Amino acid sequence: MQPRNLLIGLVLGIAIAAGLALALRDSSEQAVPRNATILPAGNTLPDFALLDQDGAPVDKTVFEGQWDVLFFGFTNCPDICPATMTVLGQAKRQLEAEGRQPLPRVVLVSVDPERDTPEAMARYIGYFGDDNLGLTGELAEVRKLTDALGIFFQKAGGEEAAYVVDHSTVVLVIDPQGRLKALFSTPHTVADLVHDLPLIMASGS
Amino acid sequence: MKRIAAALAALALVAGCSGSDGPPIVATDVVVTAPGAGMPMAAGYLRIGNRSGSDIRITRVSSPEYGSVEMHETVIEDGVARMRAIPVLEVADGETVVFERGGRHLMLMQPAGEPRTITLNFYSGDVLLLSISAEFGSAME
Numbered sequence: 346m347q348p349r350n351l352l353i354g355l356v357l358g359i360a361i362a363a364g365l366a367l368a369l370r371d372s373s374e375q376a377v378p379r380n381a382t383i384l385p386a387g388n389t390l391p392d393f394a395l396l397d398q399d400g401a402p403v404d405k406t407v408f409e410g411q412w413d414v415l416f417f418g419f420t421n422c423p424d425i426c427p428a429t430m431t432v433l434g435q436a437k438r439q440l441e442a443e444g445r446q447p448l449p450r451v452v453l454v455s456v457d458p459e460r461d462t463p464e465a466m467a468r469y470i471g472y473f474g475d476d477n478l479g480l481t482g483e484l485a486e487v488r489k490l491t492d493a494l495g496i497f498f499q500k501a502g503g504e505e506a507a508y509v510v511d512h513s514t515v516v517l518v519i520d521p522q523g524r525l526k527a528l529f530s531t532p533h534t535v536a537d538l539v540h541d542l543p544l545i546m547a548s549g550s
Numbered sequence: 551m552k553r554i555a556a557a558l559a560a561l562a563l564v565a566g567c568s569g570s571d572g573p574p575i576v577a578t579d580v581v582v583t584a585p586g587a588g589m590p591m592a593a594g595y596l597r598i599g600n601r602s603g604s605d606i607r608i609t610r611v612s613s614p615e616y617g618s619v620e621m622h623e624t625v626i627e628d629g630v631a632r633m634r635a636i637p638v639l640e641v642a643d644g645e646t647v648v649f650e651r652g653g654r655h656l657m658l659m660q661p662a663g664e665p666r667t668i669t670l671n672f673y674s675g676d677v678l679l680l681s682i683s684a685e686f687g688s689a690m691e
Contacts, residue, residue, distance in 0.1 A: 423593035423658075424624045425631045427585045428651045472585035497630050507591070507618065507659045511632045531626055532652070 378544055380529050380537040387524030391493040395454075395482035398467035403480065408523040412449040412546055413478070414538075415517040417496050419457030419510050420469040426453075427473075429514065429533055434474040436538035445543055449518070454490065455481040456498035456512045494525065518545050574602035577680055582658060582665045594619075594656030594668065596680075599646040607673035608639040614667060617660025624652055633657075638673070 390405045397403050414433055418426035433451045441448055453470055455461035458481045461469075466479030481487070491498060498512035516538075518527040527545045529538065576599040584592035600606050611619045621636040636654065641647045649655050656668070670678040 420589075421591050422633075423584070423591045424622070424633065424655045425626075425652060427583070427593070430585070469585060469589075501632065502635065507657075509622075509633045511630055513629055514626055514631045515629055530629060 376544070378527075378541040380534075381518070381527045381541040381545055382530075383527045383545055383548055384525060387520055387522070387526045388493075389522075389524050390519070391489050393486050393489040395480045395486050395490070396463050398463050398470060398479035400463040405523055407478070407480075408519045410521055412447055412521060412542075413452045413519040414449045414542070415452045415454060415494075415519060417454045417456050417491065417498065417512055417515075419455055419512070420461050420465050421457065421507070422509070425514060429516070430470075430473040432533045432535055432538065433516065434477075435535045436542065437474060439535060439539050440542065443539075447546060449542060449546070450476060450478055452478040452480065452519075454487065455479070456487065456491070456496075457500075457510050458482055458484050458487055518542070572601060575600055575606065575678055577670070577678060580668065580680055580682060582656075582668075582682065588661070590659065590661070592616075592658040592661065592665070593651075594658055595649045595651065596656075597646055597648050598641055598670070600641040600643055603643055605640060605642050608641070608670050609637075609673050610671040611656055612669045612671065613658060613665065615661060615663045615665045616658040617662060619659070619668070620657045621654065622657045623654045626652070 390408060392405055395403055397407070414437075416426075416429050416433060418429065420426075430451070430453065437448055437451060451470075451474060453466065455466060461479075461481045463479070463481060466481050470477040470479040480490075490496075494517060496513045496515070498510055501509050501511045514531045514533075516529040516533055517525060518529075520526040526548075527541075529541070576597075578597045578599070580594065580596040582592050582594045598608075608621070611621055613619050621639055622633050623636055625632050625634065639647065639654075647654070658665070665682050667682055668680045670680070672678070
């Protein structure tokens, strides 16, 4: 082989190897969730009886028929709850802007049903986007859902009428069959959600 | 999304502190946010820098537009957010303490009007009055 041909072959070989490496890296980044833990076999949700933001009774079938991202918080929470709901709303809008389908519904389950009436939930979830779902109701019914999903919450200190509630910060993903499919740990970021939610929804329901 | 937001007048002085160049206590980036107007609670965020030559302690925060203001801190441990009051905040000389989302924050309760001012009360008896201009709109976006 002529030296010139050898050089051309070498350059081509390096270019092909580099291209393959890049493709493999991109493929790997696309396929692996950045934050989410995807559950291979989703747990079905327990029976519960709560109210949506319109005051209508709902049970576990409210989670059937669409993908849902759930956060557990309360409307009097000044810091972590609005920050998380904002991130969820922004992620959904970005997925929509990218033309992604399906789009998940954002759901807030109140861990302070004592103060969170359906009216309060309706006003609150409306601040973070359209078509959100808010669930509240009897404390014992909320406990049925949170206990089954491993969500902790407990009323904590604060002035009598302005108490706060300690609560889990995990964001859960429920598949259209109403099964727990994945979870996101803190810190919650729009970038992680936008990257991982399509992977979760593509992993099957 | 609606919000209550407040951008601060950049800085103010605490009288009687050191005579070094620049203001001895500087408060910047003050923002008061709530998901919407009329919410019973809002959060306040800011940065407090201390160049007074000595440590300072903030013992109380108040606002004429809120019935109650408390310093709080959100701590996430084992995936659980716990919010606790900060009775007294110490800012060491030369340090800057940051109030930010997911960490230290002001909890402003019982709103009685559009937020305009916040007062930081120091152990020394000095006060720092922060002027706020309120906005409604995109703080949470």
